[in-house]
Structure formats: structure tokens, C-alpha cells
């Protein structure tokens with residue numbers, strides 16, 4: 148399957164958001180559609196329909212979503228009103244034909260009024276996985292344009308709960324929707340710094356030349372959030388941090404960071420290499436994992452995870468995990484890789500940290516090079532390197548080659564992840580979506596560990612204070628994976644001054 152012949156949905160396109168009354172729909176999906184409209188990537192010829200069970204009239208629905216729209220420039224407020232005129236809402240159940248028949252009639256009317264010759268219909272399932280199949284089945288039955296046009300369906304993570312349920316989900320969807328119609332979204336694949344990884348790696352000879360186990364000592368990918376589950380405990384308690392962000396978001400980042408160069412930029416060539424590297428990840432060592440759960444903050448002002456009333460009492464749910472893994476390829480053999488993620492930590496940040504091996508030779512006190520790619524906040528890439536102290540000294544200090552996007556790029560529209568991905572789906576471009584074999588491979592990697600952590604021999608999660616760096620044993624875990632904590636005596640940021648010498 149290739150997308151080269153993919154038809155772009157332009158002009159009179161029907162966009163339907165199922166679960167329109169929900170959290171994702173109001174915080175991400177509709178704001179992304181508005182963002183595309185605001186930037187001119189979505190025409191005013193589209194018809195956007197929210198669909199959910201909740202009893203809302205059009206005004207109540209619009210009031211619910213508009214608060215999350217981002218307006219940047221003068222005139223954007225007018226665009227908000229224009230956009231809202233394109234939106235409507237249908238309140239109907241997911242398991243009965245009436246709502247879908249009404250939806251189909253509404254779209255047919257829209258297409259007839261506008262003399263649409265080829266129907267273009269995009270369906271976004273902003274729904275919990277438990278509802279995917281019934282809705283996908285009914286949509287195919289009642290709202291798919293069939294031979295009169297093209298339909299595409301975007302489904303959200305988590306795709307399943309483990310390997311078995313993921314296979315069941317795929318097998319249930321396969322007879323209904325063709326792979327080229329299916330867009331499994333992992334919004335991390337829409338983030339700017341993640342989309343940049345292949346260009347960065349394969350577009351720069353000096354990076355590619357050292358991108359292997361001869362030069363790199365260890366790789367860390369970190370996800371940190373400064374807030375807890377805050378009311379989403381009902382959702383989170385049954386999945387935990389590994390299913391919530393590691394098995395999907397961080398693993399996607401790892402594939403792009405470590406895969407071999409694709410034979411072309413064709414979406415399938417890229418995804419072939421992603422699957423290939425996933426298949427090279429060794430079986431996880433069930434003991435090579437650190438798990439934690441956040442407790443009250445040290446000042447007692449922030450609640451423990453188990454204080455969340457939506458969490459079952461005594462829950463052992465894992466809100467922090469650091470997982471060590473290895474990739475068995477010639478390029479990465481022997482390089483420890485750490486995926487770590489946590490809720491209720493001391494900051495909000497997602498970053499890739501590649502630590503290089505120690506340089507040797509005549510220079511003393513040389514520190515290891517480190518490449519840091521900050522996915523968010525404040526997108527940046529910087530390489531920490533050694534340099535002679537300017538002036539009469541022969542000592543070296545650590546400095547960096549720094550590409551901070553907000554300083555280096557001016558007035559660029561950097562799409563939000565969901566804006567970027569919805570636009571890709573409208574173009575029929577699968578490059579930044581999850582393919583079925585990729586999904587299966589990701590669950591094959593993590594399912595045994597999840598069963599272990601949720602089984603009778605599960606280690607008790609280490610309690611860490613809300614607002615801390617995470618479990619106290621994290622530092623040792625990182626050191627045990629060849630991550631070297633360098634002295635900061637000869638590193639001053641953002642400016643190095645002569646007094647740096649006094650500390651050395």
C-alpha cells in the first residue's frame with residue numbers, strides 16, 4: 148500500500164468527530180481543526196459534525212469547545228465565528244442506527260447542495276477503545292460513501308490493552324476498514340522535534356557518522372509531567388504509565404531515533420524500517436525496570452495518587468517507570484537505552500538525551516559529549532561539547548552548539564501535533580501514523596512486562612513525592628545503564644564567565 152496516489156480531501160469535505168462531548172475532542176481535536184482553519188489549511192467549504200450521546204444543542208456544544216481554540220493574530224476572533232458556523236452537533240447513541248442514518252442524511256444533503264461529485268468523508272473516533280469497534284462498524288454500514296467516494300477513519304490510542312486485545316481490535320477492524328482508510332494516531336508523531344528526527348539524522352553527515360555503538364554510550368528518552376491524574380484516575384488506573392505513554396509515544400520516538408535509513412521517503416519505506424528496528428529490540432528483562440507511584444508532595448499540599456477519589460483504594464498502579472532495553476543490531480549492540488516516564492514530577496518536559504563515550508588522549512578533565520533534543524517545552528537541540536577556555540588558560544570548559552527554535556526561527560507556523568496529523572490524514576499521508584504490524588510489535592515488546600507488573604510477583608511501586616524527580620533510586624538506575632552524571636563545575640549556562648576557572 149502506498150500513498151503516492153492518495154487523494155487530498157480539499158473543498159467540500161465532511162468531517163465527523165465521534166465522542167465530541169469528550170476531553171480529547173474539546174482539548175485537542177476541535178482546537179486542531181480550528182488551528183488548520185485559522186492558518187488556511189482547512190477551507191470554509193467543509194462541514195464539521197460533532198457526534199456523541201450527551202444531550203447538547205448546537206450552542207451548548209460550541210460553548211464547550213470554543214474555550215480551547217488558540218487565536219494568535221488580529222482577525223482570528225472573526226475566524227472563530229466563521230469556523231463555528233461550519234460546525235454542528237448530533238446527539239445520538241453509538242449502538243443504534245438512527246443517529247448514523249441521520250448523520251448520513253445530513254452529509255448527503257451537504258454534498259448534494261454543493262454538487263459534490265466524489266464524496267470525501269473523514270471520521271475521527273475521539274472515543275475510549277471500548278467503543279471503537281461498534282462505532283467503526285456502524286459508520287461503515289451507514290455513513291461510508293462506498294463507491295461514491297473516499298472515507299478515512301482516525302482512531303486514537305491506546306490501540307488495545309495488551310497484545311491479545313490489540314490483535315482482537317485489528318482483526319475486528321480489518322474486515323470493515325481497509326488499511327489505507329485507517330489512520331491510527333499517536334500524536335507524538337505529529338510533534339515538530341519528532342518529525343525532524345529523520346532529517347536531523349540522515350541529513351547531517353557528522354551526526355550520522357557517529358550514530359552508533361562505537362561512539363554512543365547510552366540513550367535516554369524522558370517524559371515528565373508536573374501534574375497527577377487529577378480526576379482521570381478512572382481511565383489511568385486500569386492502564387498505568389507504560390500503556391499511557393511508553394508503549395506508544397516514547398517507543399515511537401525510539402524507532403525514529405534508532406531505525407536504519409529508509410530506502411525512500413515513501414511512507415511504507417519509513418514504516419518498514421520502524422517495524423524492522425522494533426523487531427530488533429530484545430525481550431525486556433523483567434528486573435530491568437524501576438516503577439514508582441506518586442505520594443503526597445513534601446509540603447503535603449499535593450495529593451498522593453491513591454488520594455484521587457477516582458482511583459481504587461490501595462491501587463498499585465504505576466505512575467512512573469524507567470525501563471532499560473537493548474536493540475540487537477550491529478549499530479546498537481551494547482548501548483543501554485532507557486525509556487522513562489512519570490506523572491506528578493518536578494517539571495513538564497519531554498527530551499531525548501544521547502550521551503557519547505568518553506574521549507581519550509592528552510586532554511584532562513574532558514567531559515562526554517551529550518546531544519539533547521528537547522521535544523517540549525521550548526523546542527531545541529543542543530550538543531554539549533568541550534572547548535578551550537578563551538584567553539590565556541589551557542583548560543577546557545563545557546559549552547554547547549545550540550539550536551533553540553524560538554530564537555533561530557522567526558514567525559513560523561509550527562502546527563500543533565494534532566493539526567499536523569489531521570492535515571496528513573486529509574492528504575491521505577500515512578507517514579506519521581501507526582501501521583498494524585508496528586502496533587503488534589510494540590505490544591509484543593511490552594505485554595510480558597505489563598503482565599509481570601500486574602501479576603502476583605509484581606514489585607511494589609516505589610513511592611516518590613509529588614513534585615520530585617521521581618523515585619529516589621532513579622539516579623542509580625541511570626548510572627547502572629552507563630549514564631554518567633558529569634560534574635557541572637566547568638559548565639555555566641547560558642553564559643560562561645572567567646570565574647568558571649575558579650571552580651575547576
Ligand SMILES: NC(=O)C1=CN([C@@H]2O[C@H](COP(=O)(O)OP(=O)(O)OC[C@H]3O[C@@H](n4cnc5c(N)ncnc54)[C@H](OP(=O)(O)O)[C@@H]3O)[C@@H](O)[C@H]2O)C=CC1
Nearest residue numbers: 166168169170171172199200201273274275276303304305
Ligand atoms: N484526553 C487526552 O488528553 C488524550 C486522550 N487520548 C485518547 O483519546 C480517546 C478519547 O479520550 P477522552 O476524550 O479523554 O475520553 P472521554 O472519556 O472524554 O470520552 C470521550 C467521549 O466518549 C464517550 N464515552 C466515554 N466513555 C464511554 C463509554 N464507556 N461508552 C460509550 N461512550 C463513551 C463520551 O461521550 P458521550 O457520553 O457524550 O457519548 C465522552 O465524552 C481515548 O482512547 C484516549 O486514550 C489520546 C491522547 C490524549
Ligand SMILES: O=C1O[C@H](COP(=O)(O)O)[C@@H](O)[C@H](O)[C@H]1O
Nearest residue numbers: 304334372391392396497523564
Ligand atoms: O496520550 C497521552 O498524552 C498526554 C501527553 O501529551 P502531550 O502532547 O501533552 O505531551 C498525556 O498527558 C496523557 O496521559 C496520555 O494519554
